[in-house]
Amino acid sequence: MGEPLAPKRVFFTKGVGKHRTKLQSFELALRDAGIEVFNLVRVSSIFPPHCKVIPKKRGLTELQPGQIVHVVLAEAATNEPSRMVGAGIGLAVPAQGEQYGYISEHHDFGISEPRLRDLVEDMAATMLATTLGIEFDPETAYDQRKEIYHMSGKIVNTRACVQTAEGNKNGLWTTVVATAVFIF
Numbered sequence: 001m002g003e004p005l006a007p008k009r010v011f012f013t014k015g016v017g018k019h020r021t022k023l024q025s026f027e028l029a030l031r032d033a034g035i036e037v038f039n040l041v042r043v044s045s046i047f048p049p050h051c052k053v054i055p056k057k058r059g060l061t062e063l064q065p066g067q068i069v070h071v072v073l074a075e076a077a078t079n080e081p082s083r084m085v086g087a088g089i090g091l092a093v094p095a096q097g098e099q100y101g102y103i104s105e106h107h108d109f110g111i112s113e114p115r116l117r118d119l120v121e122d123m124a125a126t127m128l129a130t131t132l133g134i135e136f137d138p139e140t141a142y143d144q145r146k147e148i149y150h151m152s153g154k155i156v157n158t159r160a161c162v163q164t165a166e167g168n169k170n171g172l173w174t175t176v177v178a179t180a181v182f183i184f
Contacts (some may be wrong), residue, residue, distance in 0.1 A: 006048045007070065007182035011059030012089060014163035014178040022077055025173035029075070033177055037065040042073050043182070045127075047091060047101030053159075054183075062183050070182040074120075076107035077175040078167045086111045087178040088162035090120030092128040092149075095156040102127040103180050117160040118142050125149050125158050 013035060017028025030036035034056065063069060074087035090104040104123035108116060122142040129136060129145075132154045136145050149155040163176040 005184065007051050007184055009052050009054045009059065009062070009183040010047070011054050011056045011181050011183070012091075012159075012161035012179065013056050013181060014087070014161050015176070016163060016165045017175045018165075018168050018172045020172055022079070022173045022175070025077060025175040026075065026177070029175040029177045033179060034060055035069070035071070035179060035181060038063060038067050038069040040069055040071050040073065043070045045072055045103040045105065045124075047093060047103050049098050049100050051101075051182075053091075053093075059181060059183055063181075070184075072103045072105050072180040073177060074105035074107050074179070075175060075177045076109070077173055078109065079171050079173045080167045081169050081171055083167040084110050084112075084164060085167060085174060085176050086113065086116045086162060086164040087176045088116045088120035088160055089178045089180050090122070090124035090160045091158060091180070092121075092124035092155055093157040094128060094132065095154050099132070102131075105178070107176075111164070113162055113164045116162045116164060120162065121158045121160040122146075125155060128155055 015032030019025040
């Protein structure tokens with residue numbers, strides 16, 4: 001039995017695409033994100049132990065066109081003029097290197113970029129906090145819970161990658177993507 005297939009690195013990227021067809025607007029969003037040349041396989045939301053976050057530019061140099069690439073992908077699309085659309089990825093990294101973390105993905109309509117950023121970061125941090133046994137009141141504001149999470153010493157880092165866009169005034173499809181791209 002070989003070594004388990006677990007990503008060693010990850011980078012985050014986002015993009016927007018607009019076109020008269022939904023599929024081509026998705027393709028253009030992937031182009032904007034810089035990941036259109038890969039065969040994307042969606043995976044769920046576990047951040048592997050010892051996985052390192054690297055810059056997008058470096059990550060892209062480690063991949064080849066046509067390569068099968070595992071991603072956590074949030075996407076949303078609209079063809080309604082002026083409708084706000086958003087997609088976001090959140091990350092919560094545990095302090096213990098042996099412990100896994102969480103990546104959250106969410107898509108929404110009518111949400112601002114700052115609200116979406118807080119939401120996906122909160123989702124990832126809350127999933128990790130419940131796994132680690134950090135006690136908190138889920139009804140308190142995220143800023144207060146974030147302080148509790150970090151003060152516990154069990155969650156070392158949180159971040160978000162989000163993309164929002166307003167639906168095209170002429171009814172073209174507008175697609176947004178936010179992605180965590182794994183590298184093995």
